[in-house]
Amino acid sequence: MKLTLKIWRQPNAASTGAMHTYELDGVSPDMSFLEMLDVLNEDLNAKGEEPIAFDSDCREGICGMCGLMINGQAHGPEVTTTCQLHMRSFEDGDEIVIEPWRADAFPVLKDLCVDRGAFDRIIQQGGYISVNTGSAPEAHSIQVPKDAADRAFDVATCIGCGACVAACPNGSASLFMGAKITHLGELPQGQAERDSRVVNMVGQHDHEGFGGCTNIGECTAACPKEIPLDVISQLNRDLRTALRHGH
Amino acid sequence: MTDSHSEFSSDVDSHADAPTIDPDLIDDAVDYFIPGEPLVDTKAPSGPIADRWSTRKFEAKLVNPANRRKLSIIIVGTGLAGASAAATLGEAGYNVKSFCYQDSPRRAHSIAAQGGINAAKNYKEDGDSVHRLFYDTVKGGDYRSRESNVYRLAEVSTNIIDQCVAQGVPFAREYGGLLDNRSFGGVQVSRTFYARGQTGQQLLIGAYQALERQVAAGTVTTYARHEMLEVIVADDSSGQRRARGIIARDMVTGEVQTHLADVVVLASGGYGNVFYLSTNAMGCNVTAAWRAHRKGAYMANPCYTQIHPTCIPVSGSHQSKLTLMSESLRNDGRIWVPKRKEDCAKDPREIPEEDRDYYLERIYPSFGNLVPRDIASRAAKYQCDDGRGVGPEVDGVRRGVYLDFADAIARLGRDAVEAKYGNLFDMYARITGEDPYEVPMRIYPAVHYVMGGLWVDYDLQSTIPGLFVTGEANFSDHGANRLGASALMQGLADGYFVLPHTIRDYLADGPFEKIDESHPAVVEARTSVEERINHFLTVNGTRSVDSYHRELGNIMWEYCGMERTEDGLKKAIDLIRTLKDDFYRNVKVLGTADSLNQSLEKAGRVADFLELGELMCIDALNRRESCGGHFRAESQTEDGEALRHDDAFAYVAAWEWGGEGEKPILHKEDLVYTAIEMKQRSYK
Structure with a gap:
């Protein structure tokens, strides 16, 4: 396959970026999208041009490190992570536009790499159950109904990639936050801190500059782990309850 | 993804006497190294094996809570072994700095483990016990691990499950609301706890959340996108040599930074990427461990590598990493290659039954496709070396064998196969573009885990005083082969329950003499x-x-x-x-x-x-x-x-x-088994 790639290049956070065009020949449909970029980078290196910086680590769809806007879609045309997207999803002769995640709260560091530290700071504000090592009760002393455990697991599969934010016209992280609120809120272990958790996490979310949710649903459509939109309903319900409780 | 299915048929032993070797045949490497003094003191307490850890914990010195905040700890790596240690030591009140090369601690490669985590809870009342888990692990490691460490691992395994459940890790449950267990491979007890096929992810997120909680509490500072490039080993005024910090590079700004502390912990993972292609993440590397090695930390059994038989084969020279599929596929899939080389490029569905070589079933009639990982892997290599591999030619050789579900689909029905393996089939189809319900899967072995690592004593301390090593980065618990669902167990055992006790004993003598950047x-x-x-x-x-x-x-x-x-x-x-x-x-x-x-x-x-x-x-x-x-x-x-x-x-x-440019020096630590008898295995 022969492709025309339009890629965002930006030397560092402080500078202004621009789209650059590259032609790439000899792309195999069996390559992953990131392997295609590896090949481009080898070409650039050979030509004496600095390779394009992009993030990836596990390359098996679970670590959440990769993430590109591909032709305007977070993680591209398939419901999966960028690393699991393969070139057979494209046609010979295609023009592909590749950008970093778009969101004020995820500033660009270089080329296609962004800073998602805001997600860690949201978790710091309550995305956990407070239990020190060694103080846990015997595991079977806590019974969890199977449907609650399954629901908790389904939403706990969030990989924190940020596609939901990148896809959202408001740049909201409500799906990310709702997934954690729902995961911990479904479990008996998570009840003691349920009110303070949602209030503090939402406070941090807004402080970081993420936008509000207006129920557009682009987030869940882009989510490689298919986190359902109703986690945001859960988030709003928990927030309302917490406020009613005087938080 | 990292798999946790165990060695199949691990309970088969022969009691034959150990073979002896001609002493003239054991000096292959004599020109490549210098013999050194044996390692004798591993610090494991003596006495009955079941009491050793209690003894060590009791003997470990205590640190007054008020003094802990004056003591600083650097932890490199935020996988299960690193994040759990950082969280626990932060909770205890020490001053912790946590480093990772990824953009967030949550991304460390422990996240990719699929199958599960072993623990001797005996919830199924099927005869499991601490001793049995210990026994299985030593035997699975082919009698090349240190028994005191392995016993302790089995002993604390039950605490791990309690801790993770309390953190909200969504383990699979039964309808009554209690935890579900499964049995892996040939292990005859059900001791594996799991969270669908994403156990590593859920355990790591649990440890990560505990870590972030300590960040908010002010006890832990995280340094993401920072890579450790050197360890600082300094003599104090009395000549005592200790690890006192690291040099790290901020991977965004390029700034080279000095971080000093009273103690350094490496939880930096394994080095499978020395093979370029492996199931490890792209960034997994040996630098932290190797820099420590060059500063005096011994590297133990570096050649012990686990190669996993059921990975998706290489599709071309562009390949950047390999993806593992659960070994459970071998329960129902039949492995074969064409008998004739000229059939290798054919559509496998057009190769008649009599022209197929089901080589594992042929060579190992009693275990067939369920022979252990290493045997299955080597057999696949031999077929491909013989020119009978299948799939695309890469650099002139076809490196793949068929894993065929046609019989299973005929016997069980497509729905039953889909219910059992649907997610794996989907993953395979996404990567290869082939439908495994229609065309046999192709598999080939890939490097998956390393048992070797920095040498540590019973306290997990390396040969550099004040440099501790946990998780896959150390060598201690898996011997020459790691059993399935044991990597997660070891990472969390080290981080939550072992290191916090042993490091305390070391830190009780601190804070150590101040050093500054001019040292x-x-x-x-x-x-x-x-x-x-x-x-x-x-x-x-x-x-x-x-x-x-x-x-x-x-x-x-x-x-x-x-x-x-x-x-x-x-x-x-x-x-x-x-x-x-x-x-x-x-x-x-x-x-x-x-x-x-x-x-x-x-x-x-x-x-x-x-x-x-x-x-x-x-x-x-x-x-x-x-x-x-x-x-x-x-x-x-x-x-x-x-x-x-x-x-x-x-x-x-x-x-x-x-x-x-000099030869390495070999120090031997003799393995002595007091609680277990050494046996040879047999799978015929």
Whole structure:
């Protein structure tokens, strides 16, 4: 396959970026999208041009490190992570536009790499159950109904990639936050801190500059782990309850 | 993804007497190393094995809570072993700095483990116990692990489950609301806890959340996108040598930073990426461990590598990593290659039954497709070496064998197969573009885990005082082969329940004499890092870092992979030395030191892999026996099975860095079993 790639290049956070065009020949449909970029980078290196910086680590769809806007879609045309997207999803002769995640709260560091530290700071504000090592009760002393455990697991599969934010016209992280609120809120272990958790996490979310949710649903459509939109309903319900409780 | 299915049929033993080896045959590597003093004191308490950990915990000195905040701890790596330790030590009130190369601690490669985590809870009342888990783990490791450590691992395994459940880890549950367990492979008890196929992810997120909670509490500071490039080992005024900090590079700004502390913990994972292609994440590397090795930490059993038989084969020279599929597929899939070479390029559905060679069923009639990982892996290699591999030709060879579900679909129905393996089939289809319900899957072995690592004593302390090593980065618990669902157990055991006690004993003598950035050891470490960075950027040669890495990987895979021979290993050592020499003279790294520069990051890692690769070959050359994941062609039974030589090799090979261009020094730690009897395995 022969492709025309339009890629965002930006030397560092402080500078202004621009789209650059590259032609790439000899792309195999069996390559992953990131392997295609590896090949481009080898070409650039050979030509004496600095390779394009992009993030990836596990390359098996679970670590959440990769993430590109591909032709305007977070993680591209398939419901999966960028690393699991393969070139057979494209046609010979295609023009592909590749950008970093778009969101004020995820500033660009270089080329296609962004800073998602805001997600860690949201978790710091309550995305956990407070239990020190060694103080846990015997595991079977806590019974969890199977449907609650399954629901908790389904939403706990969030990989924190940020596609939901990148896809959202408001740049909201409500799906990310709702997934954690729902995961911990479904479990008996998570009840003691349920009110303070949602209030503090939402406070941090807004402080970081993420936008509000207006129920557009682009987030869940882009989510490689298919986190359902109703986690945001859960988030709003928990927030309302917490406020009613005087938080 | 990382798999956790265990060795199949691990309960088969023969009680034959251990074979003996001609002493003249055990000096293969004599020209490559210098013999050193044996390692005798591992600090494990004596007495009954079941009491040793209690004894050690009781004897460990205490640190007054008010003093803990005056003590500082650096932890490198945020996988299960690192994040759990950082959280726990933060909770205890120490002052912790946590480093990772990823953009968030949540991304460490523990996240990719699929299958589960073992614990001796005996919830199924099926005869499991701490002793049985201990026994299975030592035996699975082919009697090459240290029994005191393994017993402790089994002992604390039950605490891990309690801790994780309390954190909200959504383990699979039964309808009554209690935890579900499953049995893996041939293990006859159900002791594996799991969260669908994403157990590693859920355990890591639990540890990550505990870590972030401590960040909010002010006890832990995290440094994401920071890479440790050197350890600082400094003498104090009385001449006592200790690890006192690290040199790290901020991977965004390029700033080279000095971080000082009272103690340093490496939880930096395994080095499977020395093979270039492995199931490890792209960034997994040996640099933290190797820099420590060069400063005096011994590297133990570096040749022990686990190669997993059921990975998706390489599709072309562009391949950047390999993906594992759960070994459970072998329960229902039948493995075969064409009998005739000329059939290899054909559509497999057009090859009639009589022209297929179900080679595992043929060679191992009683275990068939369920033979252990190493046997299945080697058998696949032999078929492909023989020219009967299938799939695309890469560099002139087809490296793949069929894993065929046609019989299973005919017997059980497509729906039943889909219910059991649907997610794996989907993953396979996404990566290969082929539908495994219609066309047989293709599989090939891939490097998956390393049992070797930095040598540690019972306290998890390396041979550098004040440098502790946890998780896959150390060598201690898995011997020559790791059982499924035991990597997660070890990472969390070390981080939550072992290190916090043993490090306390060390820190009770602190805080140690203050050192600052002008200390000669700090200056030396910092200067060496800066010089190395500067060197890579100024060589301005013709070859990319990746091209060197790929070539090294090919050498390692060919000569230090599934089957190792004296001639092959000697050849590999020569090839690696030549490649290393060329790398330093001809590598091409563009960009600058003071910016995000991924080629520069890789250059440092590949430089260290080149040195590690040589040591792995020397270790494999020295160990003229087959054990666990290490198979020396010269040491096999008439049936082609691995043959251990307990009379000559029942020891840990701990290698000391001998200096630049000098031979390494071999220190042996004899393995003594008091609570278990050594046996040879048989799978016929």
